[in-house]
Structure formats: structure tokens, C-alpha cells
Amino acid sequence: xxxxxxxxxxxxxxxxxxxxxxxxxxxxxKVFGFLGPNGAGKSTTIKLLTTLIHPSEGSLTILGIDAIxxxxxxxxxxxxVLQQPSYEPTLSVEKSLxxxxxxxxxxxxxxxxxxxxxxxxxxxxxxRKKRNEDxxxxxxxxxxxxxxxxxxxxxxxxxxxxxxxxPSARRKLLDYLKDRVKTGLTIFFTTxxxxxxxxxxxxxxxxxxxxxLAIDTPDALKNRFGKEKTIKIHLLENQQExxxxxxxxxxxxxxxxxxxxxxxxxxxxxLVLMKVLRILSDNGIKIDDLSAVPTNLExxxxxxxxxxxxxx
Amino acid sequence: MxxxxxxxxxxxxxxxxxxxxxxxxxxxxxxxxIAGFAYSSLIQEVPFGTKGLAYPAFxxxxxxxxxxxxxxxxxxxxxxxxxxxxxxxxxMSGPFTRPHYILSNICTIGIIGLVSAALIAVIGYPxxxxxxxxxxxxxxxxxxxxxxxxxxxxxIASIIATKLRSSEGFNVILNTAFLFFAFVSTxxxxxxxxxxxxxxxxxxxxxxxxxxxxxxxxxxxxxxxVILEMGILAIIATILFIIATKLLTKLDF
Numbered sequence: 001x002x003x004x005x006x007x008x009x010x011x012x013x014x015x016x017x018x019x020x021x022x023x024x025x026x027x028x029x030k031v032f033g034f035l036g037p038n039g040a041g042k043s044t045t046i047k048l049l050t051t052l053i054h055p056s057e058g059s060l061t062i063l064g065i066d067a068i069x070x071x072x073x074x075x076x077x078x079x080x081v082l083q084q085p086s087y088e089p090t091l092s093v094e095k096s097l098x099x100x101x102x103x104x105x106x107x108x109x110x111x112x113x114x115x116x117x118x119x120x121x122x123x124x125x126x127x128r129k130k131r132n133e134d135x136x137x138x139x140x141x142x143x144x145x146x147x148x149x150x151x152x153x154x155x156x157x158x159x160x161x162x163x164x165x166x167p168s169a170r171r172k173l174l175d176y177l178k179d180r181v182k183t184g185l186t187i188f189f190t191t192x193x194x195x196x197x198x199x200x201x202x203x204x205x206x207x208x209x210x211x212x213l214a215i216d217t218p219d220a221l222k223n224r225f226g227k228e229k230t231i232k233i234h235l236l237e238n239q240q241e242x243x244x245x246x247x248x249x250x251x252x253x254x255x256x257x258x259x260x261x262x263x264x265x266x267x268x269x270x271l272v273l274m275k276v277l278r279i280l281s282d283n284g285i286k287i288d289d290l291s292a293v294p295t296n297l298e299x300x301x302x303x304x305x306x307x308x309x310x311x312x
Numbered sequence: 313m314x315x316x317x318x319x320x321x322x323x324x325x326x327x328x329x330x331x332x333x334x335x336x337x338x339x340x341x342x343x344x345x346i347a348g349f350a351y352s353s354l355i356q357e358v359p360f361g362t363k364g365l366a367y368p369a370f371x372x373x374x375x376x377x378x379x380x381x382x383x384x385x386x387x388x389x390x391x392x393x394x395x396x397x398x399x400x401x402x403x404m405s406g407p408f409t410r411p412h413y414i415l416s417n418i419c420t421i422g423i424i425g426l427v428s429a430a431l432i433a434v435i436g437y438p439x440x441x442x443x444x445x446x447x448x449x450x451x452x453x454x455x456x457x458x459x460x461x462x463x464x465x466x467x468i469a470s471i472i473a474t475k476l477r478s479s480e481g482f483n484v485i486l487n488t489a490f491l492f493f494a495f496v497s498t499x500x501x502x503x504x505x506x507x508x509x510x511x512x513x514x515x516x517x518x519x520x521x522x523x524x525x526x527x528x529x530x531x532x533x534x535x536x537x538v539i540l541e542m543g544i545l546a547i548i549a550t551i552l553f554i555i556a557t558k559l560l561t562k563l564d565f
Binding site: 050051052053075076078082084085086087088089091103104105 | 319397401402403404408409
């Protein structure tokens with residue numbers, strides 16, 4: 001079942017189209033990753049989906065509700081962690097959580113027990129009495145994310161939630177989110193950290209200049225767009241003439257680095273590799289190390305964004 | 313619990329802290345008991361309606377209006393902080409609408425205004441209890457003034473908070489505006505006797521009307537002028553509230 005259904009959604013500011021006719025659907029109980037470079041339209045899309053701003057065109061259904069006609073109804077069922085920090089500077093961590101639960105009408109007893117659990121889950125126990133303004137950026141971010149779990153929701157929007165977190169806190173948060181998804185929560189997650197998206201997301205959309213370039217599972221995206229393989233060869237000795245020896249090989253792009261490193265990019269990598277090895281052998285050039293680099297999401301992402309830029 | 317009540321609860325929690333409460337008490341105590349009695353050697357009696365008031369009694373009643381105005385600065389500070397620290401956007405992405413947010417601010421300043429008025433009335437009681445003439449008409453008059461005045465000055469603070477982005481600009485403009493309201497009014501001294509341009513300026517200031525109505529309520533001096541002042545205060549409060557609401561409604565993310 002689709003949790004989010006977006007059809008030809010656009011948002012314009014004057015002549016600038018921040019979001020340009022995007023169409024997508026997000027399945028319930030999954031993590032949907034929304035990737036894009038800075039200024040691609042990720043945050044504007046989140047603001048549209050969370051009903052903070054009104055679309056210029058298109059339709060939007062969230063949890064089966066027409067979000068353009070009934071924004072408040074939608075907001076009762078969703079949680080939102082925005083990209084920008086949000087906190088009450090003078091409140092302590094525990095007071096922030098408690099008051100946020102109160103704002104969502106969570107009963108007092110329930111608020112208390114949720115707060116205690118979240119303080120532990122997000123490693124906030126030792127700062128519980130500290131005021132928000134006295135916390136570090138990372139601690140404040142953890143409070144901001146933890147706070148959203150003070151209330152029940154069917155769908156959670158997270159706009160770069162790991163910004164400012166150290167690697168261990170980041171991994172802990174991603175694991176926490178994975179656990180919550182197992183309980184039926186759907187997460188709409190934006191990031192530009194591709195390893196995070198690969199680790200967490202069931203499905204990914206890549207957006208640039210307000211347009212969606214591709215939507216699929218991480219593996220399917222790799223299969224579709226990651227045909228080009230990368231092979232790295234490290235030579236035993238410096239070979240100045242290597243670039244002229246390999247320059248005639250077709251269907252590939254070869255980078256030479258310092259005369260000992262050869263990096264081959266090709267969609268016909270096996271064939272190209274055979275030719276390279278034959279030339280090296282014929283010229284008595286010895287290999288120290290050879291490795292194939294698996295295609296990762298980052299390469300696909302960069303390739304797509306670069307292609308999109310050159311198309312424009 | 314209704315959304316507005318939940319937001320009022322939140323507003324009061326973030327606004328009221330020990331320092332704020334202490335200031336709300338110390339400030340009028342210094343004015344009433346130090347300035348009031350120190351100046352009484354210069355100003356023996358202030359004419360008000362058909363009465364002559366002792367200066368400390370005149371000042372204490374003026375301080376009620378002044379404190380209502382001062383405490384409604386909170387409204388601007390709430391909006392300003394919510395914008396600065398991202399809570400406005402966060403609240404608007406939750407189970408609330410802009411009218412909820414606006415009305416909760418008005419209720420917050422209404423409560424703070426009424427409590428401030430009551431606080432000063434209690435603190436100032438020893439100096440004006442001789443002249444007090446409460447009746448069934450005068451108490452609603454004071455409540456009307458406290459609520460209308462809170463809405464009026466709260467709306468001014470909200471307008472400043474929504475229009476300004478820099479914290480320096482916000483603080484300078486808010487403090488300058490409120491300093492002007494405080495001293496170009498009848499809160500601390502009577503209009504009678506002031507040089508002509510200043511006397512006229514007193515009556516361009518809503519704090520003058522607020523203070524006059526409160527004094528009329530406390531000292532039982534309800535006249536046609538006071539009723540006119542009530543009308544003017546209500547009209548200005550309504551206009552400013554509409555402007556503040558429109559600006560908040562248009563506030564973009």
C-alpha cells in the first residue's frame with residue numbers, strides 16, 4: 001500500500017521551479033531515501049509533503065488523505081525532523097521532551113515513560129538536566145530527533161537527521177530507525193551521505209534541479225546505472241611510457257596516476273582488462289596489485305548528477 | 313486538551329522563569345516605593361478627575377498599565393525565538409494551524425497581562441488603598457483594560473518580531489518603541505502641566521488610554537472621556553491585532 005502518492009507536484013518561486021513536476025509513490029513500512037546535491041529541491045519537497053508550504057501545481061496524497069485539502073489531518077499522523085535545528089533554548093533536555101509530548105497531547109504518564117526510554121535510547125541521560133542552549137550541535141540534534149518519537153505517527157519525515165552527528169551516533173541513529181521501521185513505521189529520509197542511504201533505504205529517489213532523475217531500490221539502481229566497472233592496477237615500477245602503450249585500447253577511459261597506478265573505467269571491463277594485461281606482459285611490465293572496485297551508490301549518484309548538469 | 317491550551321501551556325513554560333518573575337516584582341517595587349516616595353516631595357498631589365491623588369498612589373496605578381505593556385513584550389520574544397530557533401516551523405509541521413499559534417500567543421499575553429496587573433495591584437495596594445473606590449463597574453473596567461492593553465501591545469511586539477530578522481534590530485526597535493510608550497504617557501506623570509507638543513504626544517500614545525482607564529477603575533472616576541478612551545483602545549487593539557495576524561499568516565518558511 002502507498003503511504004505517499006505524489007503526482008506532477010511542482011513548487012515555483014517566481015520564475016524559479018524549486019520542484020519540477022515530480023511523481024512518485026512511497027510504500028508503507030519502508031524507508032524511502034531522497035537523495036540529491038545541495039539545492040536540488042530535497043528540503044522544498046519535504047516542506048511540500050509535510051504541508052508546510054503549498055504546491056504550485058500537482059496532487060499530493062499522504063496516508064490516504066488529500067494533503068492539499070486537509071493539511072491538518074495529515075499533520076496529526078506524521079512526524080517531522082527538519083533540516084534546520086529546532087529547540088527551545090532555555091528548556092532542559094527532559095523538559096523539552098516532556099513539553100513536546102504535551103504539545104502532541106500524549107497523556108502525562110505515557111509522556112514520562114516515553115521520555116525515560118528516549119533518554120536512554122539516544123544516550124541523553126547524562127545531559128537530561130542541561131539546557132538546550134548549553135548542548136553541543138550533535139547533542140542538540142539527538143534531542144531534536146528523539147523528541148519526535150515522543151508521539152505516535154504512521155510516517156516520519158527526516159531531513160538530513162544525521163547532520164552534525166559523529167560516526168558512532170550516526171550509526172546508532174540509523175539502527176534505531178531500522179528497528180522502528182520493523183514496527184510498521186514508514187520513513188521518508190533525505191540525505192546526501194550515500195553510504196547512509198545504502199545502509200538504511202529500501203527504495204531511493206535521486207533528485208537534482210527539482211526533477212527526479214531515478215527511483216528504484218539501491219541494487220536495481222546499481223544494476224541499471226552501474227554498468228561501468230572500475231579496475232585499479234598498481235605496477236611494481238614506475239613506467240613513463242605506459243600511457244602511450246595503452247592509448248589505443250577502445251571502449252574505455254584510462255587514468256594514469258604517477259606512472260605506477262592505472263585506473264580503468266569501462267562497460268566492457270573484462271575485455272579491456274585482457275587487452276591491458278596482454279600489453280603489460282608483452283612489454284615485460286610487472287604488476288604489484290590488481291583490484292576491481294564494486295559499483296557503489298555514490299558513483300551512480302555523481303554520474304547521474306554530472307550528466308544532468310551537462311544536459312542543462 | 314485543545315491545541316490552543318497546549319500551546320499556551322508551552323508558551324508560559326518557556327516565557328516564565330525565575331529571572332522574569334523577579335524582574336516583574338522588583339521593577340515596580342523600586343518605582344512605587346523609591347521613585348514614588350522620593351518624587352512626592354516635588355509632586356505633592358496629582359489632580360485626577362474630581363480627586364487629588366497622592367503621587368505614590370498615582371504612580372502605582374500607572375505602573376499597572378506600564379507593567380501590562382512591559383510583560384507583553386513576551387509575545388514578541390516568543391515569536392522571535394520561535395523563528396530564530398526553528399520552533400515556528402516545527403510547531404507548524406505538527407498538529408497546529410497558524411490561527412492556533414496566533415490565538416495561543418494572545419491568550420498567553422492576556423494571562424501574563426492580567427497576572428502582572430494583579431501583581432502590581434497587590435504590591436501597590438498599601439499606597440493607594442486610601443483612594444480606592446471599587447464597584448461592580450470599575451473592576452470589569454480594569455480587566456477590560458488589562459486584556460485590551462495586552463492584545464494591543466502584544467500585537468505591536470508581534471509585528472516587530474515578524475518584520476525583523478536581526479536580533480540587534482529586534483532588540484533596539486522593541487526597546488525604543490516601548491521606551492517611547494513608557495515615558496511619553498501618563499504612566500509616570502500627569503499630562504496636565506506638560507508643555508503643549510508633549511501633552512498632545514501623550515494622547516497619541518495608547519499607554520495613556522490604558523493607564524487612564526485603569527486609574528478610572530481603581531479610583532472610581534469613570535467619565536465620558538474614559539469611555540471614549542476605552543473605545544479608542546479597543547479600536548487600536550483590533551486594528552493592530554488584525555495586522556499582526558496577517559503578518560504572521562504570511563510568514564514564509
